[in-house]
């Protein structure tokens with residue numbers, strides 16, 4: 001796997017996988033990852049930009065390379081954060097279960113894995129490839145925006161899938177009031193995005209003329 005990971009050793013490792021499209025990465029994602037790291041005592045958080053998200057039209061999102069480079073620029077000042085090319089280098093759609101399998105191939109039984117993503121993405125988890133295996137393999141941290149109710153997840157998934165609710169931890173992140181959609185829209189409208197994403201990411205977006213209609 002071409003990524004800078006803490007070395008597999010005899011010690012058990014608790015990792016967070018931060019899965020998302022990151023088009024672009026923003027302050028809400030970074031606050032989510034840092035909060036998850038602290039609350040769940042994660043040794044490391046690995047951001048994995050999705051290569052070809054299974055549920056999205058490739059033509060409507062920025063190239064994987066742009067999304068990877070913006071993620072790199074965003075995490076550079078945090079020693080606990082890394083970005084992986086695992087999914088963007090894959091020729092296949094980015095199924096989370098394949099990513100998780102790859103991590104267990106490397107770390108085997110010494111690994112505790114948390115998959116961190118948006119609560120809305122997790123609402124659809126029963127449509128994901130081999131979701132039952134995924135639920136066996138890791139726990140989930142569902143980041144929500146202010147006002148998002150955990151009862152939505154419970155109502156939609158709870159009755160049919162009580163085992164899912166047990167493995168999902170909800171993290172309310174005020175900074176998730178920012179969204180990638182909001183940033184893209186502001187750029188298209190010629191509005192400032194200052195302080196919504198780290199400055200190097202902002203500069204990268206302008207330099208590469210991303211999100212301009």
Ligand code: NAP
Nearest residue numbers: 019020021050095096116117118120121128129143179180
């Ligand atoms: P999305 O549908 O673009 O996002 C859904 C919501 O979650 C959005 O509000 C989004 O906000 C938020 N979000 C996404 N990633 C986040 C993160 N890491 N932390 C906090 N909030 C986050 O979802 P996506 O980004 O394409 O997919 C999320 C992850 O689920 C990816 O790793 C993807 O590969 C995985 N997934 C797997 C399958 C499968 O295996 N079959 C299917 C679907 C998704 P922003 O737009 O602001 O990010």
